[in-house]
Amino acid sequence: MSTAPNSTLITNIAEVFTADATQSVIRDAAILVEGENIAWIGPLADAPEADIVIDAGHRAALPGWVDSHTHLVFAGDRSQEFVARMAGQDYAAGGIAVTTAATTAASDYDLTRLVMGRAAEALAGGTTYLETKTGYGLSVEEEARHARIASTVADQVTFLGAHLVPAGMDAQEYTDMVCGEMLERVAPYVQFADVFCERGAFNEAQSRQVLEACAKAGLGLRVHGNQLGPGPGTLLAVEFGAKSVDHVNYLDDADVTALAGSWKGWDAATRTGTAGTVATCLPACDLSTRQPLAPGRELIDAGVQIALASNCNPGTSYTSSMAFCVATAVLQMRLSIEEAITAATYGGALALGVQDRVGSLEVGKRADIQLLNAPSVAHLAYRPGMNLTGPVFRAGVLAAGKL
Ligand SMILES: N=CN[C@@H](CCC(=O)O)C(=O)O
Ligand SMILES: [Zn+2]
CATH class of the missing domain: 2.30.40.10 (Urease, subunit C, domain 1)
Known part of the structure; x- marks a missing residue:
């Protein structure tokens, strides 16, 4: 030859x-x-x-690993929050504000250096395709700055202005801003939009508003859903044809049925057809927040395509080790080695819509x-x-x- x-x-x-x-x-x-x-x-x-x-x-x-869920654009340290959690305190979305303050204070140079360092760590650990999110800016200027910096480092960038309502701001007023001026300013730098649909973050109506506006702007969609308790995140993700719903710790039968239904047009044997909504499991986050592990085994058995991702962020999962996620998925979620590796490679690619190129x-x-x-x-x-x-x-x- x-x-x-x-x-x-x-x-x-x-x-x-x-x-x-x-x-x-x-x-x-x-x-x-x-x-x-x-x-x-x-x-x-x-x-x-x-x-x-x-x-x-x-x-x-x-x-190479396809890490489809990270939050690398941040400064500051939240190790004391982690220590308090290990002593019994519950995780709450409010911790995001601590990172927002530290990140807002960081210069472009320092923030870029931090993001590049984290991406290099991920690459050294075998990650060859990387998504990252905004979400620690929470103002028009900061979200746009974080999106711009992220776009110089990551393969794909997700707009997560809807991560937390900043203190002192009315939730509806902030949601309107996310869907208006903020979206307009970040759009040149991002491919996806996301919303933290959870108690203490964005409710169903606000999440729906964000997903509608971002879909209208031509962005792909993803949802942080069902992380801290049962909720509407997964059903919303399926309804809006999101590429992925991430966390999925607290699913009921209707959630699993909807996710499985979204894959009805997909032929897993040939990997052809219409892709549905990937359920992205984040085992390192589950351990670090002491939440029940996402039901990866049950989702696969129900016919749902799953991904494994690191969720590298300072609050709930400060690791980019996909190997650690794979080992945990095998040892604790009862996936086979092959299933876990596939979820951390092809599954991530499906969750980002790049399965024809990588994974x-x-x-x-x-x-x-x-x-x-x-x-x-x-x-x-x-x-x-x-x-x-x-x-x-x-x-x-x-x-x-x-x-
Ligand atoms: N859950 C929402 N966002 C991040 C955590 C953010 C933080 O606490 O800083 C996550 O995916 O776990
Ligand atoms: Zn996340």
Whole structure:
């Protein structure tokens, strides 16, 4: 087989887990990269020639993580809130205001440096596609500034002006501002909009108003829903055709039925058809807030496509470790290794609508590949807490780690 110039063959891979529709595992494998994309995957014995050969050292390979839910644009520290929570205090949305004050005080330079540092940490942990949100600005100027900074670092940016009603402001007046001037100012920098539909944040009517306005502005939708108790977030997300509803800790039968119904037009065996609303589970957040884990197992069994994401933020989940989320999903949510990895890669891509480009290792897709310092992907849960991330390739280029 002839190959294009600048082809790279990654050889001597102990096992590749592709996260494709058939959940293929190829042992003693190789991957050919041409330019940004994967050109071939198969047994090493059948590998084509290439200009450059990289020896994977008998490591396992899998897709880079797609982290579809983070809040990286922040300054300040809330470790004392975490300590108080571990001593028994409940999490409350009001903590967001503490971060808003610290972030508003940070210069563009400092804030950009902080966001870039967090994105670099995520990449070093194997995340090759990253979403992040605004939501610690809560004023027109600050939300626009955070959206602009986020857009220089993340692959996709979500507008979360509807995160908390600022102190001293009337909830309806603030919601109107989110849907009006704020939306207009952030729109050039963002692809998605989100609303924290929860007790202490935005009620059903306000959430509906935000989703309507943002859909009208042409943004994709996502919802923070059912995190702290039962509520209308999940049903609203399905009704509005949101790409994802995130947290989903407190679901009732109607919520699960609606989510499953949204996938009726999707053929999971071929990954074709009309995608529904992904249920994004955030296990690191669940642990850090001592909420019941999202029912990932039950959602999969009901026919819902799920994603796993880090929810990296200073209040409820200060980690960008997708490996930690995968290990927790296996050990505590009863997902198989393959289900958990797929949720953290392809599931995240589905939640962001980029599943045709990233999220699985398939010919023609972007060469976002992480090598593990382990001979099989099972080690991700078998050795929880260990940093197993080896070299990370993003769009065919070694982006983190050493060969
Ligand atoms: N739940 C809403 N927003 C964040 C937490 C924000 C904060 O407490 O700073 C979350 O996804 O958990
Ligand atoms: Zn969040």
